[in-house]
Amino acid sequence: MGELSVGDLAPDFDLEGNGGERVSLTALKGKPVVVYFYPKDDTPGCTKEAIAFTGLIDEFSKIGATVIGLSPDTAAKHDKFAAKHGLAVRLGADTETSTAEAYGVWVEKNMYGKKYMGVERSTFLVDADGKIAQIWRKVKVPGHAEAVLEAVRAL
Numbered sequence: 001m002g003e004l005s006v007g008d009l010a011p012d013f014d015l016e017g018n019g020g021e022r023v024s025l026t027a028l029k030g031k032p033v034v035v036y037f038y039p040k041d042d043t044p045g046c047t048k049e050a051i052a053f054t055g056l057i058d059e060f061s062k063i064g065a066t067v068i069g070l071s072p073d074t075a076a077k078h079d080k081f082a083a084k085h086g087l088a089v090r091l092g093a094d095t096e097t098s099t100a101e102a103y104g105v106w107v108e109k110n111m112y113g114k115k116y117m118g119v120e121r122s123t124f125l126v127d128a129d130g131k132i133a134q135i136w137r138k139v140k141v142p143g144h145a146e147a148v149l150e151a152v153r154a155l
Contacts, residue, residue, distance in 0.1 A: 003104045004103060004104055004124070004132055004135065005132070005135075006132055006133065006134060006135060007131060007132065008131065008132050009130055009131055009132075010025060010033075010035070010124060010126040010130055010131065010132050011025075011099070011102035011103060012024070012025045012026050013025055013070075013092070013094070013098075013099040013102070014026070015070070015092040015093055015094055015099065016074075016075040016092070016093045017075060017078070017090055017091060017092050017093065018075055018078035018079050018081075018082050018090065018091040019079065019082075020075075021090070023068055023070075023090055023091070023092035025126065025130070028066050029128070029129075029130050030128050031064045031065065031066065031128055032063070032064065032065040032066075032125065032126065032127055032128060032133075032152050032155055033065065033066050033067075033068060033125075033126040034053075034060065034065060034066070034067045034068065034123060034124075034125055034126075034148055034152065035068050035070060035103075035123070035124045035126060036049070036053070036067070036068070036069050036070070036121075036122070036123040036124075036139075036148075037069075037070050037071065037094075037100055037103065037105045037119050037120070037121065037122045037123070038050070038069055038070075038071050038119060038121055039071060039072075039118055039119045039121065040071060040072075040073060040119075041071060041073045041077050041078060041080075041081035041091075042077075042080075042081050042084070045121070045141050046071070046121075047081075047085060048141045048142075049069075049121070049139075049141045049144065049145070050069055050081070050085065050087050050089055050091075051085055051087070052141065052144065052145035052146075053067050053069070053089045053145045053148075054085075054086070054087050054088045054089055055145070056145050056146070056149050057088040057089060059149055060149060060152065063152055063153060065152045066090065067089045067090065068089065068090045068091070068092055069089050069090070069091045069092070070091070070092045070094045070099055070100070071091070071093075071094060071119060072093075072094055072095055072097055072100070072119065073093060073095075074093050074095055075091075075093040077093075078091035078092075078093060097117075097119075100119050103122070103124060105119055105120045105122045105137075106118075106119060106120075107119075107120045120137065120138060121138065121139040121141075122135070122136060122137045122138070122139060123135070123136040123139055123144070123148055124136075125148065125151050125152060125155075127155055128155075133151070133155060134151045136148070
């Protein structure tokens, strides 16, 4: 499968989520969904990103948008992460990395000369019809949640 582009149908997923709930794209059809992929719970960048989205969650909700964070961590780890930081975003456990692969964000990474597979921090804005409206790849956390909120408002 080639890299996803704006206008493509967003790949569906149905994953175990925090709080014992399922996280599914199909269940949210008819309203905008922000799907953000992050490498790991409780790491500095991932924590800042989740807190930034949580800080704007009321604004996203006012315009009918749902924010979902996906990582390879388990739902149990997501529960601890959410409780520790007071997170209001929904978190999905992509433990098999099949969703990250479908979105093209499960990539080879290189740290200190060591190559390994991991999640490339990326965000996808999915419109009410289930199509990708905007993509942010290799996300830098500062200001990102605000930029995504503006894009949702522009839909």
